[in-house]
Amino acid sequence: MEKAKNSSIWTEAGYDLFAEEGIEGIQVERLARILNLNKSGFYHYFGDLDGYCDELIRLHERKAASYMSDLIGIRAIDPDYLNLLVNYKTEIMFHLQLIRSKDNQLFYKTAEKLDQQEETLLGDLWADYLGIQGNPSLAMRYFSIVRDVLYARLSFKNLNYSFLHSLIVEAKAIMQQMTDAKELKASESVF
Amino acid sequence: MEKHKNSAGWTEAGYNLFAREGLEGIQVERLARILQLNKSGFYHYFGDLEGFCLELLELHKKNVNIFIEELHGIKKLDPDYLHLVISHAKTAMFQVQLIRSQGNHFLYAASEMVDQKVQVAIRDLWCDYLDVPSDTDLGMRYYAMVQDVFYTRISFPNLNYTFLHDMVTDAKSILDDISDRRVLETAGRRY
Numbered sequence: 001m002e003k004a005k006n007s008s009i010w011t012e013a014g015y016d017l018f019a020e021e022g023i024e025g026i027q028v029e030r031l032a033r034i035l036n037l038n039k040s041g042f043y044h045y046f047g048d049l050d051g052y053c054d055e056l057i058r059l060h061e062r063k064a065a066s067y068m069s070d071l072i073g074i075r076a077i078d079p080d081y082l083n084l085l086v087n088y089k090t091e092i093m094f095h096l097q098l099i100r101s102k103d104n105q106l107f108y109k110t111a112e113k114l115d116q117q118e119e120t121l122l123g124d125l126w127a128d129y130l131g132i133q134g135n136p137s138l139a140m141r142y143f144s145i146v147r148d149v150l151y152a153r154l155s156f157k158n159l160n161y162s163f164l165h166s167l168i169v170e171a172k173a174i175m176q177q178m179t180d181a182k183e184l185k186a187s188e189s190v191f
Numbered sequence: 192m193e194k195h196k197n198s199a200g201w202t203e204a205g206y207n208l209f210a211r212e213g214l215e216g217i218q219v220e221r222l223a224r225i226l227q228l229n230k231s232g233f234y235h236y237f238g239d240l241e242g243f244c245l246e247l248l249e250l251h252k253k254n255v256n257i258f259i260e261e262l263h264g265i266k267k268l269d270p271d272y273l274h275l276v277i278s279h280a281k282t283a284m285f286q287v288q289l290i291r292s293q294g295n296h297f298l299y300a301a302s303e304m305v306d307q308k309v310q311v312a313i314r315d316l317w318c319d320y321l322d323v324p325s326d327t328d329l330g331m332r333y334y335a336m337v338q339d340v341f342y343t344r345i346s347f348p349n350l351n352y353t354f355l356h357d358m359v360t361d362a363k364s365i366l367d368d369i370s371d372r373r374v375l376e377t378a379g380r381r382y
């Protein structure tokens with residue numbers, strides 16, 4: 001019990017650093033300095049950096065589980081889903097760092113797995129938002145593009161409601177105007 | 192002349208490292224080791240890390256201009272443009288790293304300038320590919336989204352034709368599928 005408590009100080013501190021800077025931000029010296037602890041504790045609990053990263057991933061999965069259970073309770077993309085992302089700012093930024101770590105199989109696969117879980121929970125809401133009710137799988141194909149726009153542009157500074165709101169409003173408008181244009185073309189060719 | 196030649200060795204090596212690892216990859220010690228040169232040369236040519244980064248951005252601009260010149264000779268997005276991106280993999284990955292440098296205003300601003308240049312040059316190819324008119328901004332607003340999918344998902348190992356082809360095909364077919372569905376719905380209401 002005592003062990004879990006003390007080791008969790010190391011993982012919580014590392015989680016925040018990782019969210020800010022990615023794996024490059026994780027240095028044992030630096031963590032020890034931040035926590036005012038001896039490095040030997042780190043090696044005692046985690047063995048090495050790999051063991052430590054495994055623990056960070058486990059922590060992320062626990063936080064993601066709490067995010068997913070909150071996600072189940074929401075009713076609309078805007079504002080509920082967007083506010084949820086803002087509430088889970090550090091977790092979202094940690095997740096973004098995993099996505100960027102393509103060289104690291106564990107990181108990237110974990111991120112992909114969690115993204116898939118989210119997709120299964122979000123389909124109907126997103127289809128409603130886009131105005132293509134009843135077709136969540138089609139809606140989620142578009143969602144995966146919008147999410148990558150988010151992942152390309154998000155930072156701690158801009159992860160707020162107004163940024164997210166303008167981004168998805170633009171994404172929805174583009175989709176509607178593009179398909180309007182195609183629809184018009186199709187109907188013209190019919191007659 | 193001699194000075195230019197020698198400083199170019201540093202910038203070339205730095206460019207490669209930056210394309211792989213971003214700003215974190217740039218350490219004077221490490222560059223000196225790779226080039227088997229004395230660190231003093233680095234400080235002689237560039238003054239400091241900031242001066243060096245300015246030179247890297249200059250080199251990036253040059254590489255982007257070469258890319259755009261070649262782009263002007265291209266007729267089709269798929270496969271011609273996709274192959275062009277692959278043949279400029281290093282420049283593309285350098286750009287990806289700039290996009291990820293949101294914390295560094297200077298680098299991020301440089302990435303936005305490059306994006307704008309490329310968007311002007313690719314406009315006709317892209318709108319032709321999507322089969323939307325190129326005289327409105329709509330097609331290019333969608334391009335900006337697909338470009339962010341590229342920035343989020345790309346890495347040196349997956350920067351190949353299959354990956355790029357799947358990415359643009361998917362982006363195009365989503366719009367087609369959504370508008371097909373809407374045409375069907377409208378038809379369903381009519382009869």
